[in-house]
Amino acid sequence: MIHVAAVGDVHFAPDAAGTLRPHLAHLEERADLLLLAGDLTRLGTPEEARALAAELDGIGVPMVGVLGNHDYHSDRAGEVTAILEGIGVTMLEGGSAVVPVHGSTVGIAGTKGFGGGFVGACGSEFGEPEMKAFMAHSRCLAERLEAALTALDTDVKVALLHYAPCPDTLAGERPEIYPFLGCYLLGEAVDRGGATLTVHGHAHRGTERGLTPGGHHVRNVAQPVIGHAYRLYCLHTDGDGDPECAAPAVQLAPA
Amino acid sequence: MTTTPGDSDDLGALTEQARRALADDPRLGQLDVAITLRGQRALLTGHVVTRDRQELVAAVVADHLPGYAIDNATTTLDDLPEPPPTAEEQLRG
Numbered sequence: 001m002i003h004v005a006a007v008g009d010v011h012f013a014p015d016a017a018g019t020l021r022p023h024l025a026h027l028e029e030r031a032d033l034l035l036l037a038g039d040l041t042r043l044g045t046p047e048e049a050r051a052l053a054a055e056l057d058g059i060g061v062p063m064v065g066v067l068g069n070h071d072y073h074s075d076r077a078g079e080v081t082a083i084l085e086g087i088g089v090t091m092l093e094g095g096s097a098v099v100p101v102h103g104s105t106v107g108i109a110g111t112k113g114f115g116g117g118f119v120g121a122c123g124s125e126f127g128e129p130e131m132k133a134f135m136a137h138s139r140c141l142a143e144r145l146e147a148a149l150t151a152l153d154t155d156v157k158v159a160l161l162h163y164a165p166c167p168d169t170l171a172g173e174r175p176e177i178y179p180f181l182g183c184y185l186l187g188e189a190v191d192r193g194g195a196t197l198t199v200h201g202h203a204h205r206g207t208e209r210g211l212t213p214g215g216h217h218v219r220n221v222a223q224p225v226i227g228h229a230y231r232l233y234c235l236h237t238d239g240d241g242d243p244e245c246a247a248p249a250v251q252l253a254p255a
Numbered sequence: 256m257t258t259t260p261g262d263s264d265d266l267g268a269l270t271e272q273a274r275r276a277l278a279d280d281p282r283l284g285q286l287d288v289a290i291t292l293r294g295q296r297a298l299l300t301g302h303v304v305t306r307d308r309q310e311l312v313a314a315v316v317a318d319h320l321p322g323y324a325i326d327n328a329t330t331t332l333d334d335l336p337e338p339p340p341t342a343e344e345q346l347r348g
Contacts, residue, residue: 010304011284011304012304013304015304015305015307015308016304016305016332019304019305019332019333020332023332023335023337023338030338042283042284042304043281043284070284073284196346196347197346204287204301204302205287205289205301217346223302223332223335224287224301224302224330227335227336228335228336228337228338228339229332229335229338230338231338232338232339233344233345233346234344234345234346235345235346235347236345236346236347
């Protein structure tokens with residue numbers, strides 16, 4: 001069994017110094033790894049990344065993250081990434097990481113993802129160059145996600161995103177902005193590549209739980225949605241028949 | 256307060272200006288605070304990280320909505336409860 005903690009949209013900056021760390025005090029006892037689902041900073045500056053790095057440094061569990069749209073705002077995403085990697089966060093964009101946990105392996109494929117909308121109300125690569133570029137960016141990131149998931153040969157696979165792969169977890173947001181919150185291409189990538197759990201952020205007014213069209217579990221872990229410093233999930237490996245996790249609130253059927 | 260369609264448009268424009276100011280302010284970069292106008296009150300909802308940002312959000316909105324009383328119902332990280340000690344869900348692949 002693998003215990004995964006996940007959170008997105010912490011929007012950190014120096015003014016928040018010292019506020020997150022106390023919430024992570026017991027994380028090492030509870031989780032085997034921490035997933036960071038983008039929008040890690042307020043405006044994507046190195047100073048903000050350093051403030052977050054100071055909170056996360058030495059928390060005692062492997063950390064894997066992706067950037068979000070806020071982290072690109074100052075055009076210094078490379079520096080933000082390097083600062084977080086400097087304290088041991090594995091930052092993904094189209095790639096994957098494998099974390100050994102208690103003799104099992106968990107593979108995480110990650111991308112920021114992008115918008116585009118969902119079936120019945122989505123964009124296409126047609127018309128102006130700007131529109132083609134918008135949708136091509138979304139398609140490109142989804143294709144990389146699928147390739148990364150497909151290539152993983154681990155006991156458990158997790159997809160780590162910032163943008164949403166399904167509309168379920170956007171419920172609560174205005175439908176007019178769904179195309180800016182996620183894209184069906186990400187959901188298709190998860191369905192083809194396979195993942196026990198997909199986490200994303202970005203939709204602060206959304207809903208925690210959803211499914212891809214193919215029935216894979218999706219969780220919106222944006223901090224305003226989960227209402228905690230992180231959410232904890234217990235993932236079972238194949239043949240794992242001894243659920244030790246205490247007091248699960250919900251038992252979900254296999255995907 | 257009675258509004259005509261024109262009034263509603265004006266209120267919508269005012270609200271949008273305030274919302275855009277929250278996003279553009281380099282101290283905030285805040286995209287998701289909702290502003291709801293009822294009578295002469297402006298209700299702010301959503302999540303910001305710190306209490307300082309919470310106060311700043313109210314100040315920025317007040318600048319753009321003169322004459323409106325601000326009800327700041329945003330939440331901060333300080334308001335979040337301690338995470339549960341055990342997994343709340345078990346998932347199988």
